[in-house]
Amino acid sequence: MSAPHEPAPTAPVPVVSGPAGGGIWTARFIWVTIGAVAMIFLAAMQSLAITTVMPVVVDDLGGAALYAVAFSGTLATSVIGMVVVGAWCDRSGPTLPLTSAVVLFVTGLLVAGSAPSMEVLVVGRLVQGLGIGGETVALYVVVARVYPSHLHGRVFAAFSAAWVVPSLIGPFLAGAVAEFLHWRWVFLGVAVLTALAFTMVALRLWGLPMRAEEPSSSRLALRLVCAVLVAAGALGVSLAGEAGAYAWALVAGSAVLVVAAIRPLLPRRTLRSGRGLPSVILMRGLIAGALFGAEIYVPYLLIADYGFSATWAGLGLTAAAITWAVGAEVQGRIGDRLGNSRIVVGGTALLTSALVVAVATSLWHLHPGILIGGWAFAGAGMGLMYPRLTVLTLAYSTTKNQGFNSAALSISDAVGAATTIAVLGLVFTAVRAGEGSAFAAVFLVAGLLAVIALLPGLRMGHAHEARS
Template sequence: MTSSTAQTEGTGIWQSRYLWVTVGAVALIFLAAMQSLAVTTVMPVVSDDLDGDRLYAVAFAGILATSVIGMVAVGAWCDRGGVLAPLTTAVALFVAGLLVAGLAPTMPLLVAGRLVQGLGTGGQTVALYVVVARVYPGALHGRVFAAFSAAWVVPSLIGPFLAGAVTEFLHWRWVFLGVAALTVVAFAMVVARLHGLALHTDEPATGGVGRRLACAIAVAAGALGLSLAGEVGAWAWAVVAASVVVIGVASRPLLPRGTLRAARGLPSVVLMRGLIAGALFGAEIYVPYLLIDEYGFSPTWAGLGLTAAAVAWAGAAELQGRFGDRLGNVRITLIGLALLVASLAIAALTALLHLHPAVLIAGWGLAGGGMGLMYPRLTVLTLAYSTPSNQGFNSSALSISDSVGSASSIAVLGLAFTALVTTDAGFPAVFVIAGLLALAALVPGLRLGHAHETRG
């Protein structure tokens, strides 16, 4: 594809040929973003209402753990045929989990609903990545993923505030049930648009998937073990060590060869995604918690603490979609990680020195900017390194790294926070550990390589 053709097609994700696929995919991303931001905002209230403080971190880590199973299953399903059936199944599980969580009378049952939701969330993410790979030319992938990131703009502007308002003036249950209802409506429109498109691969993968599914279940069990380690008292760190070993061994067949040693190219792309996801999402759940617990914010206003980061994420993703090739992977890595580490340092200092909450909110926006540069770029690189027969595997590997990194980080940070919560060191420790994790991402970040990201 010539550069002029690429430039012409680069603005074409909203033209009639792709319009409804783009609208449908963005709608699903929008609702997932709305749900994620909403739950992060209201979970302190949910935990208090259901007397579930000890399961607070599990409510977040659990959905990420089971998402690994959904990713592997849907990735293998897509590599062997079409995308519509696995996407439909994933959405159904997502909605079912939301209903269970929204109607749960106890915290354990709410966590169970989150586990079911995770199966759908992971599968939906992989299926949408494969849709992008099979519907759009390579020159448009950056724009599509920029649009996915931009789908977080409206949720970031109204999601946390709306979730807090719904919780404050109605009930937190509607945060789950409302998203479930909207997802059903959105998918009813999406499925009609995808039906006449050629979404099957001409090079279907062969071979069994039983071993990979078993490994995915083991990884999920290890991640849940990390989350529940705090429940076993003095044996907590022994459970952590055992869970880390299980995750490390079981995840190897699910990831590109060389991922755990940061081999150049796709393995480093996948590893970096897990590290930055763990750094951000492991720390992010404590931002509204800090605003509510230490500064007396209401749920409505605490939700706004995430708005600056989400808006910055979307803006940076748009810049990456337009100028990512010009910036290059090394510059994106250095700029993105610098912003992320600076944000986590500001959060730690705010918690330690009891600075004005505006410092935390503004500083957290830097994290969004850094992630907006890096996140979609890593997805573009993954598809550029892929062939039609392994798009599902590579997409699921990227999402698995994302989820395992986040779940593991949330679990470990939860243990650290619980151990120090009676002191003034709980919140600062969370942000410092997350900052060290972000710094570790520099190793694979400088080994991303290039895979002709703009190929058509």
């Protein structure tokens, strides 16, 4: 079934337009910029912090069997939030949807932070997922309707940079909060700060005409049902490791469900890598899977094969976080001069090179510094590509489908990462049981996925050329 939305226009909104009129930090935009970047920063901080403190939470509340669900459930419900908020934005503008998403996110944090049991904490995490999925999509639409198109690259470069500091200090800060205060403040503190950050954005947005001139008439009920089915499939893939001998059967069944249900949530021809926007969306899911599926094994390899402590192993990802920000800044400043083809080829080459280094390190037990330095190339490649894909998504959109297309990009991202992480986990377990090089196997599969991403990457087109 094709997606129930308006197709991308034949003459899409240009990526580059008109006179600059100031940057994203000028008086016209500064409060929206600060608030939006702070919200991205806090979402990143919370995500990294939860990974650090969840073992402490389980020790305190019990319910170890729900440990994985506390993570996978949030990802699954985020798909529902993305679809609902995307459709809502297309109908009435992003202000009310963003407000509702933030309320859900903060509510989930408060529920989790005050949870008397692991079951209640998981409920809070599910509500968080609804909020964070919707918040991301709504912020993309805010960018589309508040900033001129020539500033979109700068905004998304700032969003990427907002992940760097959490990558550097998030785990350490979360551990300190849990040790010297209480793990509950990891949730409650972010809830308070998110409310303050949103206030900066809301005070500006409520005075702007944000409604679409031609509201979308797409069928929300169908999309909502599909979103629930995709969430169920993503959750099934995530839980496949608990299925024992039936793991691969569960993955296959869940994958069929995801593919069948996700089609109405994506632009037409996405799964066939149609030219233009469909290939943008598809590439996002492929590179998300390649990076995030492999990244969790970098510290694992440093701990298992090189005897690193957990703290020092985590620092193995620090260089990649920094180079991601550098790559995003380069894309934001000169991305239009580089062009999409060069960004795609350069970005995938950097990502693939990092994975080749990881394969070589795990096979021949090379010096760990080679792995850490090589992984920095992955961050640089993703920094070039990730924000560029978001810029192109908005450039191929109109006010009637900015919400739908932004949601599709986020859904592809989330589902691609979740599916690849689950499959690589099964690959790792199977190869390790056969006494093969399990780390080399997962890095190799991720590398093949990065190479495959070139196919849609070279079919994305150049949105700004439509009016050149």
